[in-house]
Amino acid sequence: MTSPRRSLAGCLLLAFLCAGCVKEALAIPAFARKYGLPCSACHEAWPKLNSFGQTFKDNGYQLMNERDAPIYQNASYWPIAMRITPHWHFESAGHTTVDTTGGGTTEQTINTSGFDLTGIDILTAGTLAKNISFLLVPSIDPGDGTVGFESANVRFDNLWGSPWLNFKFGKFELDGPLSEKRMMTFSNVGGAYALYHFVPVGGDTNDFSYGENQLGVELMGHSADDHSRYAASLISSTNGGTGLPGGRSYDGNLHISQAFLVPHLGLQRIGAYGTVGLRPTYSLFSGGEPIAGSGRGNRSFYRAGIYGSLYINKFDLAVVYQHASDNVFLANATAANDPMSLPAGARGAAWNTFTFEGHYTYSPQLFFIGRYELVRMSQQALASNPSELGNLDVFTIGYRYYLFMHSRDGLAWHQEYATMRSRLTSDTGQDQRSSSYFMGFDFAF
Amino acid sequence: MRTSHKTIFLRTIFLGTILLSMIATLVLGCGMAVAQNTGVASGYPVKGGDLTPQQRNGAGIYRRYCIGCHGQYGDGEGENAPYIDPKPRDFTLAVFKCRSTPTGTLPLDTDLIHTVERGIRGSNMPSWLPLSDENREDLIAYIKTFSPRWKTEKPGTPVEVPAEPAVTAERINAGKEVYKRVECWKCHGMEGRGNGPSAATLTDDLNRPIVPYDFTTGYRFKCGITDQDLFKIFMTGLDGTPMPSFGDNIKPDEAWDLVFYLRTLQPVHSKEREIAKQMGSK
Numbered sequence: 001m002t003s004p005r006r007s008l009a010g011c012l013l014l015a016f017l018c019a020g021c022v023k024e025a026l027a028i029p030a031f032a033r034k035y036g037l038p039c040s041a042c043h044e045a046w047p048k049l050n051s052f053g054q055t056f057k058d059n060g061y062q063l064m065n066e067r068d069a070p071i072y073q074n075a076s077y078w079p080i081a082m083r084i085t086p087h088w089h090f091e092s093a094g095h096t097t098v099d100t101t102g103g104g105t106t107e108q109t110i111n112t113s114g115f116d117l118t119g120i121d122i123l124t125a126g127t128l129a130k131n132i133s134f135l136l137v138p139s140i141d142p143g144d145g146t147v148g149f150e151s152a153n154v155r156f157d158n159l160w161g162s163p164w165l166n167f168k169f170g171k172f173e174l175d176g177p178l179s180e181k182r183m184m185t186f187s188n189v190g191g192a193y194a195l196y197h198f199v200p201v202g203g204d205t206n207d208f209s210y211g212e213n214q215l216g217v218e219l220m221g222h223s224a225d226d227h228s229r230y231a232a233s234l235i236s237s238t239n240g241g242t243g244l245p246g247g248r249s250y251d252g253n254l255h256i257s258q259a260f261l262v263p264h265l266g267l268q269r270i271g272a273y274g275t276v277g278l279r280p281t282y283s284l285f286s287g288g289e290p291i292a293g294s295g296r297g298n299r300s301f302y303r304a305g306i307y308g309s310l311y312i313n314k315f316d317l318a319v320v321y322q323h324a325s326d327n328v329f330l331a332n333a334t335a336a337n338d339p340m341s342l343p344a345g346a347r348g349a350a351w352n353t354f355t356f357e358g359h360y361t362y363s364p365q366l367f368f369i370g371r372y373e374l375v376r377m378s379q380q381a382l383a384s385n386p387s388e389l390g391n392l393d394v395f396t397i398g399y400r401y402y403l404f405m406h407s408r409d410g411l412a413w414h415q416e417y418a419t420m421r422s423r424l425t426s427d428t429g430q431d432q433r434s435s436s437y438f439m440g441f442d443f444a445f
Numbered sequence: 446m447r448t449s450h451k452t453i454f455l456r457t458i459f460l461g462t463i464l465l466s467m468i469a470t471l472v473l474g475c476g477m478a479v480a481q482n483t484g485v486a487s488g489y490p491v492k493g494g495d496l497t498p499q500q501r502n503g504a505g506i507y508r509r510y511c512i513g514c515h516g517q518y519g520d521g522e523g524e525n526a527p528y529i530d531p532k533p534r535d536f537t538l539a540v541f542k543c544r545s546t547p548t549g550t551l552p553l554d555t556d557l558i559h560t561v562e563r564g565i566r567g568s569n570m571p572s573w574l575p576l577s578d579e580n581r582e583d584l585i586a587y588i589k590t591f592s593p594r595w596k597t598e599k600p601g602t603p604v605e606v607p608a609e610p611a612v613t614a615e616r617i618n619a620g621k622e623v624y625k626r627v628e629c630w631k632c633h634g635m636e637g638r639g640n641g642p643s644a645a646t647l648t649d650d651l652n653r654p655i656v657p658y659d660f661t662t663g664y665r666f667k668c669g670i671t672d673q674d675l676f677k678i679f680m681t682g683l684d685g686t687p688m689p690s691f692g693d694n695i696k697p698d699e700a701w702d703l704v705f706y707l708r709t710l711q712p713v714h715s716k717e718r719e720i721a722k723q724m725g726s727k
Contacts, residue, residue, distance in 0.1 A: 036525035036569055040509040051575040052510070063571035065564055066663075074528075225574055261577050364509050407513045407525055415466075439466070 087440020190418025550601025
């Protein structure tokens with residue numbers, strides 16, 4: 001039993017739980033009100049986009065008709081929507097280390113349940129003028145009421161009249177294979193992609209997460225039918241944090257994809273993506289406190305993946321494979337100017353993630369989801385670690401039933417069960433299993 | 446650490462309750478969804494009855510995308526209709542603006558499919574290009590169930606569109622003469638701004654106010670963007686609106702002249718506009 005292992009396993013779980021708690025989710029009835037379309041026009045089941053909704057988004061929240069500019073809207077129209085999900089959930093965390101009265105520790109399964117709230121998303125989005133669009137998403141934490149800005153960006157669409165040139169500036173979700181902001185699951189365990197949030201055991205200090213909205217610029221383009229797409233982003237190495245808390249480096253992200261329409265089946269899409277970036281490994285200090293923005297000793301990381309989104313009529317399956325690697329100094333939480341502090345056997349961490357996510361859209365009102373994610377370490381940060389340490393298996397099933405399908409608002413009944421096993425991460429070297437059960441009403445208006 | 450029998454019992458009861466509640470809700474949800482799909486329950490029922498498999502697929506697509514404006518009975522009385530101008534099409538009348546067939550006749554399926562693909566300029570009807578060809582065909586099959594006309598009538602014979610001649614200054618001038626002779630200016634104005642003397646009095650077949658097209662504001666027409674599309678509008682008219690068919694009044698050659706003249710009024714670069722500039726007009 002080692003306390004570093006305990007803290008690292010805790011971090012790993014915490015990363016998941018936090019990702020599930022603060023998730024912004026995009027389903028914007030304000031668009032439906034503006035254009036008079038039901039939610040189902042853009043969403044297979046909100047918030048998951050269908051091909052029409054993806055085209056609408058890629059066009060800068062425009063239908064590309066004469067009604068896109070706000071000047072053509074009723075003067076009382078306000079492009080704002082809100083979303084929250086009151087729910088009841090049950091959480092179980094196995095092999096959790098607990099202090100005993102005698103001063104030692106033991107491991108127990110901690111179960112808890114109760115009524116709860118997700119964060120409140122205030123979604124404002126639309127066009128400032130024809131071909132100039134915006135997205136602003138303040139999100140209110142239900143616990144302490146603090147407000148954060150999940151998204152805040154302006155986008156110049158169809159530059160020089162071409163859909164291949166769209167320029168975005170601000171805070172936004174990276175264009176990736178699976179949108180975590182449009183995720184169809186909520187629970188603490190199932191409400192975040194391991195694909196994006198996995199942190200290897202070893203105290204890895206790389207805070208980059210594909211699932212978090214990032215600050216930077218994006219050049220994005222697509223064909224008229226949206227079958228061909230690309231997005232290239234340059235973002236600050238702060239994982240979306242404001243105030244330049246780290247260093248002065250930047251990360252780059254590229255995503256390309258191509259879709260094919262197969263008769264009787266639907267739109268099939270394949271794509272590839274990659275992110276390369278740097279993270280500081282130490283800071284300058286003043287009076288014993290780190291100086292914000294003085295990060296030094298940058299070391300690299302990358303994420304690279306391929307995916308396919310396959311439709312067989314009402315059934316669709318997304319399969320993503322990703323390889324990830326963090327530099328040895330990041331993986332072992334060691335300052336690059338002090339290489340002697342690296343523990344014996346230290347090396348860069350590398351891992352592979354497979355994500356299988358299937359949906360069955362019985363109708364716009366009844367939607368089923370199943371997801372299986374597995375993370376396998378291909379290289380531990382310490383050579384002495386067991387090869388399977390930290391490996392994850394996450395399984396999620398659920399469904400959503402939408403009580404009605406209007407163009408003004410939306411209400412869904414949601415039930416979900418998710419369970420995750422992380423290998424050898426308890427303090428006694430046992431596998432840890434965490435499970436969530438979630439049911440509640442998801443509404444947006 | 447051994448787990449006590451009591452703990453196991455409580456855990457089993459708890460998990461059993463969760464499982465049963467999921468199953469119960471799922472069954473209830475499925476039942477309601479099936480009911481709604483078959484037009485039994487509240488919400489958005491779609492027309493049931495004797496639908497072919499293609500029409501049934503089309504019904505699902507209609508329910509997903511179209512029902513908010515065109516309404517569950519296809520009568521253009523969807524929940525958004527009161528807020529939309531121009532009003533959504535009433536499919537029960539089977540009267541369509543954009544056709545390749547003579548005025549008063551039913552359009553071809555391809556005419557309707559092209560309308561769905563393209564959208565309608567100046568209205569809330571967007572382009573549904575992201576839908577598959579198959580989806581659009583299914584949708585049209587379903588839309589045709591709203592009017593009995595589709596059971597008793599056949600679509601008209603498409604108007605022939607002869608090959609487009611070369612544009613010349615003479616043809617543009619001739620087109621201007623046609624514009625005056627057939628009195629396009631009465632609605633569209635002398636400069637094509639949609640402000641002719643009759644413009645303020647126009648109504649559609651349902652007696653709702655309607656404005657004539659302003660050629661000086663864009664390059665897209667209600668029924669397409671090509672010269673061929675504009676040619677067809679003259680020859681077929683826009684049924685349901687005051688725009689008549691000129692198929693009996695102007696010859697195909699004159700219709701091409703008119704196309705060339707109207708292109709000179711549009712605020713986009715074109716051969717016609719270049720020639721018009723050389724001629725000293727706008």
